[in-house]
Amino acid sequence: MLRSLPDHTLQPNVIRTGRKLVVAGAVVAATIGYMAYVGASSSWQYYMTADECLANAAQAAGHRVRVSGTIAADSLQIDGDPRQASFLLCGTAANLPVICTGPLPDDLAGSMEVVVEGQLESAPCLLRGDKILTRCASKYESRRVPAAETDTSPARE
Amino acid sequence: MTTLGQLCLLIALVGSGYAAFACIAGWRGGYGAVLKGGLVAAWAALGGLSGAAAILAGALLVKDFRFDYVARYSDALLPAQYSLSAFWVGQAGSLLLWAWFVAVVAIAYRFTAGQRAGGIGNLAFGVLMAYACFLVAIMVFAADPMQPSLPHRTTGDGLSPLLQHPAMLVHPPVVFLGYALWGVPFALAVACLVSGRFEPTWLRQARVWALLAWVVLGGGILWGAEWAYEELGWGGYWNWDPVENGSLMPWLTGTALIHGLLSWQHSGGLKKTTLGLAIATFALCNLAAFLTRSGIFSSLHAFSQSPIGWMFLALILLLAIGGPALLLARRGRLAAEHPVAGIWSREALVRLGVLALVLLTVVTLAGTLIVPLASILRGPRIVLGAGFYNCALIPTGLVLLGAMAATPLCRWRTSPTAAGKRWLAAAAGAGGAAAATAFLLGLRHPVALAVAGLAASAAVATAAAWILDARPLRPYPRVPARGCLSLRERGVLRPLVVLRLHRRQYAALGIHLGFVALAIGVTGSSLGARSHDATMRQGDVVRWAGYSIRCLGVQEHDLPDRSILDARLEVSEGTAAPYQVAPARSWHRPLDLWTTRVAIHSRWDGDFYAILRGEVEPGKADLTFQQNPMMRWLWASGWIAAAGAAIGLWPRIPAGSGDPRRTRVSGTLRVPPGYPPAGDGTPTMQAWCPVPDTLIAHQIPTRSPDHG
Numbered sequence: 049m050l051r052s053l054p055d056h057t058l059q060p061n062v063i064r065t066g067r068k069l070v071v072a073g074a075v076v077a078a079t080i081g082y083m084a085y086v087g088a089s090s091s092w093q094y095y096m097t098a099d100e101c102l103a104n105a106a107q108a109a110g111h112r113v114r115v116s117g118t119i120a121a122d123s124l125q126i127d128g129d130p131r132q133a134s135f136l137l138c139g140t141a142a143n144l145p146v147i148c149t150g151p152l153p154d155d156l157a158g159s160m161e162v163v164v165e166g167q168l169e170s171a172p173c174l175l176r177g178d179k180i181l182t183r184c185a186s187k188y189e190s191r192r193v194p195a196a197e198t199d200t201s202p203a204r205e
Numbered sequence: 206m207t208t209l210g211q212l213c214l215l216i217a218l219v220g221s222g223y224a225a226f227a228c229i230a231g232w233r234g235g236y237g238a239v240l241k242g243g244l245v246a247a248w249a250a251l252g253g254l255s256g257a258a259a260i261l262a263g264a265l266l267v268k269d270f271r272f273d274y275v276a277r278y279s280d281a282l283l284p285a286q287y288s289l290s291a292f293w294v295g296q297a298g299s300l301l302l303w304a305w306f307v308a309v310v311a312i313a314y315r316f317t318a319g320q321r322a323g324g325i326g327n328l329a330f331g332v333l334m335a336y337a338c339f340l341v342a343i344m345v346f347a348a349d350p351m352q353p354s355l356p357h358r359t360t361g362d363g364l365s366p367l368l369q370h371p372a373m374l375v376h377p378p379v380v381f382l383g384y385a386l387w388g389v390p391f392a393l394a395v396a397c398l399v400s401g402r403f404e405p406t407w408l409r410q411a412r413v414w415a416l417l418a419w420v421v422l423g424g425g426i427l428w429g430a431e432w433a434y435e436e437l438g439w440g441g442y443w444n445w446d447p448v449e450n451g452s453l454m455p456w457l458t459g460t461a462l463i464h465g466l467l468s469w470q471h472s473g474g475l476k477k478t479t480l481g482l483a484i485a486t487f488a489l490c491n492l493a494a495f496l497t498r499s500g501i502f503s504s505l506h507a508f509s510q511s512p513i514g515w516m517f518l519a520l521i522l523l524l525a526i527g528g529p530a531l532l533l534a535r536r537g538r539l540a541a542e543h544p545v546a547g548i549w550s551r552e553a554l555v556r557l558g559v560l561a562l563v564l565l566t567v568v569t570l571a572g573t574l575i576v577p578l579a580s581i582l583r584g585p586r587i588v589l590g591a592g593f594y595n596c597a598l599i600p601t602g603l604v605l606l607g608a609m610a611a612t613p614l615c616r617w618r619t620s621p622t623a624a625g626k627r628w629l630a631a632a633a634g635a636g637g638a639a640a641a642t643a644f645l646l647g648l649r650h651p652v653a654l655a656v657a658g659l660a661a662s663a664a665v666a667t668a669a670a671w672i673l674d675a676r677p678l679r680p681y682p683r684v685p686a687r688g689c690l691s692l693r694e695r696g697v698l699r700p701l702v703v704l705r706l707h708r709r710q711y712a713a714l715g716i717h718l719g720f721v722a723l724a725i726g727v728t729g730s731s732l733g734a735r736s737h738d739a740t741m742r743q744g745d746v747v748r749w750a751g752y753s754i755r756c757l758g759v760q761e762h763d764l765p766d767r768s769i770l771d772a773r774l775e776v777s778e779g780t781a782a783p784y785q786v787a788p789a790r791s792w793h794r795p796l797d798l799w800t801t802r803v804a805i806h807s808r809w810d811g812d813f814y815a816i817l818r819g820e821v822e823p824g825k826a827d828l829t830f831q832q833n834p835m836m837r838w839l840w841a842s843g844w845i846a847a848a849g850a851a852i853g854l855w856p857r858i859p860a861g862s863g864d865p866r867r868t869r870v871s872g873t874l875r876v877p878p879g880y881p882p883a884g885d886g887t888p889t890m891q892a893w894c895p896v897p898d899t900l901i902a903h904q905i906p907t908r909s910p911d912h913g
Contacts, residue, residue, distance in 0.1 A: 059544070062544040062545070065544065065545050065546070065547055065548060065553070066544070066545065068548045069545060069548065069553055069556060069557075072548070072553075072557055073556070073557065073560050076557060076560055076561055076564070076600070076604050077560065077564055079600040080561065080564045080565065080568065080597055080600050080601055081564075083596040083597055083599060083600050084568045084571075084593060084596060084597040086596050087589075087592045087593035087594065087595060087596025087597060088572075088589055088593045090592050091589055091590030091591065091592030091593045092587045092588070092589055092590070092593070093587065093588050093589075093590060094585065094586065094587060094588075095576055095586045095587055095588035096586065100586075114588050131738075131818060131827075151816075151818075151829070154367065154436075154798070154799050154800045154801050155365065155367055155798060155799075155800075157797075157798070165590075181444075
């Protein structure tokens with residue numbers, strides 16, 4: 049095995065340098081790995097749909113969660129305080145009520161796909177969000193317009 | 206016109222397919238006619254794609270709603286410039302743009318570097334055309350931008366007002382151009398691995414194209430960040446969203462690739478890593494497409510579910526299997542030529558930097574893919590927040606800054622000179638002094654102090670490298686001093702001469718300084734941001750964070766298509782002259798949509814950022830003020846890096862090319878023992894022959910053998 053190595057790899061100073069490099073690399077790798085672990089343990093959240101959130105409310109209650117879903121049509125309310133919104137996230141059997149406090153995106157509207165981050169309360173099931181993000185407008189695929197609508201107002205998601 | 210457009214795409218499909226086949230089949234050089242046919246086919250493919258792009262752009266400009274794509278992304282009221290940006294808003298249009306860029310890059314490569322690369326150039330060109338064929342095939346079979354609208358539409362859905370922003374004209378096409386450019390180093394790496402020929406030509410060519418791709422993709426990412434910074438609701442300039450990560454990861458591995466190429470060129474090491482990074486960078490570009498187009502991520506930037514994401518996944522799997530297999534097959538030819546000279550040699554620092562960049566990429570990839578991986582493993586679905594990425598970014602950034610602080614004074618394949626070691630100590634001292642000064646000025650966060658110190662060290666080390674290079678020269682002993690050095694080479698102009706002679710090295714150090722500015726901007730804006738909410742009427746004054754903010758009025762204006770509410774504010778900071786800002790909100794009546802226009806006053810120490818949330822009651826505005834330190838450094842970093850890359854990429858002009866009396870000659874000159882002084886390393890020699898006078902030579906001490 050050693051015979052297949054180039055001659056220079058067997059010189060003592062080369063071995064010493066190699067060891068130093070391995071140690072330095074290991075320190076760098078260990079530090080980045082450890083910091084990533086620390087970051088992961090402090091920032092992980094359950095990632096759920098509205099249905100999963102309703103089904104696992106007891107388990108996820110008190111944890112920080114990130115819930116994706118569609119705002120139920122006509123459920124969005126932004127009264128008085130422009131930094132607070134309440135709405136329902138659509139589920140198949142029931143809807144998840146959300147009260148979101150904080151900066152609201154400009155394009156927040158009913159029937160829109162959003163991601164809400166916050167704390168889940170179990171009884172009654174309520175998501176208290178502190179961050180709401182809408183889907184990037186540059187990636188919307190607008191809904192195919194049925195034939196009956198083609199000459200009327202445009203349809204948007 | 207839709208039929209003509211589809212015909213153009215078919216021509217592009219057949220042309221790119223034949224070009225790929227011909228160039229790959231005939232790369233060994235024995236099939237000149239086949240190669241020539243492939244080149245003609247490549248031109249046909251580029252013509253077809255250009256025709257399709259022109260048809261779609263024209264349809265968007267004239268609002269031809271017979272095109273389904275036009276009907277979905279524009280309407281009759283859309284301004285012309287944003288009609289053009291609608292080209293790349295949708296999935297099919299962005300694919301057309303990407304494919305066109307790949308074809309243009311392939312042809313550009315073939316007629317510049319590819320001609321000089323011989324068989325490898327043909328093979329690389331064939332790989333690029335194969336990739337263009339893949340993208341065109343996706344359009345033809347799954348995402349047709351020329352699809353007619355059935356039944357006929359008389360109006361369009363319009364473009365979201367959030368996208369009617371100047372950045373939309375720049376950010377997406379620049380990112381796609383960056384992805385297309387990364388194809389060249391990949392194609393060259395594949396060509397080398399397939400052919401088994403690892404000639405210096407590929408290193409030079411790959412380095413140039415990789416640097417171009419790096420600066421273009423980095424610029425695209427930075428433009429996107431600036432856009433997000435000015436738009437509310439996107440989580441600031443960086444949100445660690447899967448698709449943002451998708452564009453960042455190839456940039457990180459691409460950065461490592463450029464350094465790997467340098468290490469291969471100067472020290473004969475990191476060969477397998479470099480080739481692997483070229484393949485990984487290209488694969489990660491396609492991963493970004495998969496992230497947006499597969500529908501498996503609930504990313505804010507993701508397109509809706511679509512089958513074409515899985516086509517990109519198939520390509521990624523092919524690269525993930527084929528790349529390592531090729532590397533394994535050629536491992537015998539990829540052994541390091543020289544050992545690492547020492548822990549303070551440049552190749553050692555490059556290795557540490559490459560390791561840190563690759564690890565950060567792995568961490569980012571793991572964080573991005575954790576949701577689908579958890580689904581596959583049937584565990585609880587979790588997602589990692591920004592804290593995960595930020596924690597990994599801190600040690601990576603510090604390692605990179607540390608390496609950058611030492612690099613200017615270290616050399617390839619040898620240890621620093623005695624003078625270099627003294628300057629290294631001085632740079633470390635300057636870093637300590639900067640950190641102490643920052644502490645005395647009130648900075649307390651350890652990361653901020655470390656960044657301040659390392660940034661100062663990097664700046665001092667760069668200046669020190671220049672000073673060392675610009676030292677007065679001692680003439681070669683046996684040549685009369687008068688004939689040895691010209692006045693400008695001995696005199697006050699020598700620092701400038703050194704910059705010209707070592708242009709690429711100083712361009713690279715300039716790019717490093719751009720990274721230092723980026724680190725300052727990211728650290729300052731992340732650790733020092735503050736915000737304050739207030740409601741204000743005309744005449745009200747708010748004092749916060751050293752600002753005195755007076756409300757001059759809250760007004761509403763009506764325009765034909767929108768109503769605008771704005772608040773005019775006068776801001777004073779200490780004794781500086783006051784300035785006015787006017788945050789506003791617009792209600793777009795046809796779309797029933799609000800948009801916010803933030804007001805930003807930028808200085809080198811930070812931004813004053815004002816947001817109008819709305820009107821609490823008539824004449825009383827609800828406002829949020831933010832102080833975002835060092836943001837201007839963040840944006841400036843892109844321009845510094847771009848300037849450095851432009852200088853580095855500028856074609857080399859042969860010395861004396863404009864002077865018929867001077868001719869550059871090259872060769873080995875024997876230097877007597879003891880000259881230059883021990884520790885200064887091997888000098889690079891340049892000689893000019895004033896014809897027909899006697900040879901005049903001069904010596905330029907350099908720490909890098911690549912500047913001869």
